[in-house]
Amino acid sequence: MSTRTRRALIRNAAVLGVGGLSANDPLLSAIEATKLAGQDRTSADFFLGFKKDKKAVSGAEINFVVGGTGPGLLLLHGYPQTHVMWRKIAPQLSKKFTVVIPDLRGYGDSSKPPDGQNHFGYSKRTMAQDQVEVMESLGFKRFAVVGHDRGGRVAHRMVLDHAKAVEKLAVLDIVPTYKLYHTVTKEFATAYWHWFFLIQPAPFPETLIGNNVEFYLKSRFFGRISPSALEDQAFAEYLRCFRDPATIHASCEDYRAAASVDLDHDAADLNQKISCPVLALWAEQGAMQQLFNVLDTWRERASNVNGRSLPGGHFLPEQSPQVLLEELASFLA
Numbered sequence: 001m002s003t004r005t006r007r008a009l010i011r012n013a014a015v016l017g018v019g020g021l022s023a024n025d026p027l028l029s030a031i032e033a034t035k036l037a038g039q040d041r042t043s044a045d046f047f048l049g050f051k052k053d054k055k056a057v058s059g060a061e062i063n064f065v066v067g068g069t070g071p072g073l074l075l076l077h078g079y080p081q082t083h084v085m086w087r088k089i090a091p092q093l094s095k096k097f098t099v100v101i102p103d104l105r106g107y108g109d110s111s112k113p114p115d116g117q118n119h120f121g122y123s124k125r126t127m128a129q130d131q132v133e134v135m136e137s138l139g140f141k142r143f144a145v146v147g148h149d150r151g152g153r154v155a156h157r158m159v160l161d162h163a164k165a166v167e168k169l170a171v172l173d174i175v176p177t178y179k180l181y182h183t184v185t186k187e188f189a190t191a192y193w194h195w196f197f198l199i200q201p202a203p204f205p206e207t208l209i210g211n212n213v214e215f216y217l218k219s220r221f222f223g224r225i226s227p228s229a230l231e232d233q234a235f236a237e238y239l240r241c242f243r244d245p246a247t248i249h250a251s252c253e254d255y256r257a258a259a260s261v262d263l264d265h266d267a268a269d270l271n272q273k274i275s276c277p278v279l280a281l282w283a284e285q286g287a288m289q290q291l292f293n294v295l296d297t298w299r300e301r302a303s304n305v306n307g308r309s310l311p312g313g314h315f316l317p318e319q320s321p322q323v324l325l326e327e328l329a330s331f332l333a
Contacts, residue, residue: 046087046234047101050094054109057133059121063109064102064134068094071167072140073332074131075101078149078172079251080221081315082108084237085148088321093328100138104154105130106250108241119257122250124177125265128158132165141165144332148172148317150254156301157265159274170279170331172316172324173286175297177258178266191287194220198255206248213243229312229319273303279331280307281324286314306331 050067065083073093075086083101093099103110105127115121131154135143144167147155152171159166180188180195189196198205209216217239222230241247280298282288289309298305310327312319 046084046237047090050090050099050101055134055137057130057137059126060105060113060130061111062102062105062130062134064100066098066100066138067091068097068099070097072135072138072143073097073099074135074143074145074155075099076104076131076145076147076151076154077101077107078147078151079107079254080217080242081149081238082241084108084234085315085317087234089317089325089328092325093332096329097144097332098138098140100135100140100143102131102134103241104151104254106254107247112244112246112250115253118261119253120261122253122257123261123265124154124157124257125161125262127154127254128161132158132162135165142167144168144170146170146172146328147174149174149314153177153258153262156274157262159276160269160272163275166276168277168279168332169274170281170328171298173282173288173314175288175292175294176266176301177262178270179292179297179300181259181263185291188287188291191291195255195259198252199259202249202252205252206245209248210245213248214239217242225313225315225319229315234318274301275303277331278302278305278307279327280305281316281327282307282309283313283316283319284309284311 047065047067050065052063052065054061054063063083067090075083075090075093077083077085082103086101090099090101106112106122113121116123116126120126131145135141142165145155145158147153147170149172152174153176155166155169155171156176159169180192217235222235222238242251278298280294282294288294294309295305295307298307308327310316310320310323316324
């Protein structure tokens, strides 16, 4: 790359708010592959052979990729990521399943609808309905679902509200939201402080996060992940999406809903057990391992639960893709 081109990229980075970049910054090469080069990375770059699409559902437009043939399999991402987090295991899964990988409403390139009364626009009930409608539009009235982090909470609500639609459920590194908020300890509040930060009234968390998005993502979430687990190009994609102020606000609404309307919905369903098979997997180096007996906790809410801890940290699809793939292949078969 010429010196002139590199200087132009750095100048454009300043205009776009990409703070702290120098000519030798390793993140620059990733950003060059995205917006600064004048060409956004597309999902096809991360999911070769998959088709990129969008579907209008009740109150939102959902961005997703789909690939493979066979029974339907829905993969739901967590915070602060997008559907790109599944890039390492989706190709293998697509050999036996039609794999559908969306951005949740409010995240990535899906739309950011209004908050709604009592944050209902980002309730897990609403977010689950989005994904059921996407799957139905693709011809799947029954399907399996795998959810990580926030996606796992959407999947948990989905299996309660749409029991006939969900054939199997896998949840990654979570326990139910109701359990977390009703057993708060110093250890939980320390490990999951962002749960209490993000639910503060707007625009307090939005303003602080928006002041330096890159620092927020790196210091709180991705700072201890190795470059082999989170490549520069994937981080640049997360950064591109999270720079949108509408995404920052919508993701806060996701957490505000979890501390309000979602708890109301969960309280009404405490006696309703999940009937389909459930696989619970969690990180050996994550907070769930330290705070809960994960299997016993899920057995309070489901009739048929199995699972175990996996090596690595919270971002299992990126940090432990091979062992996760083996567990999912066995469970979904």
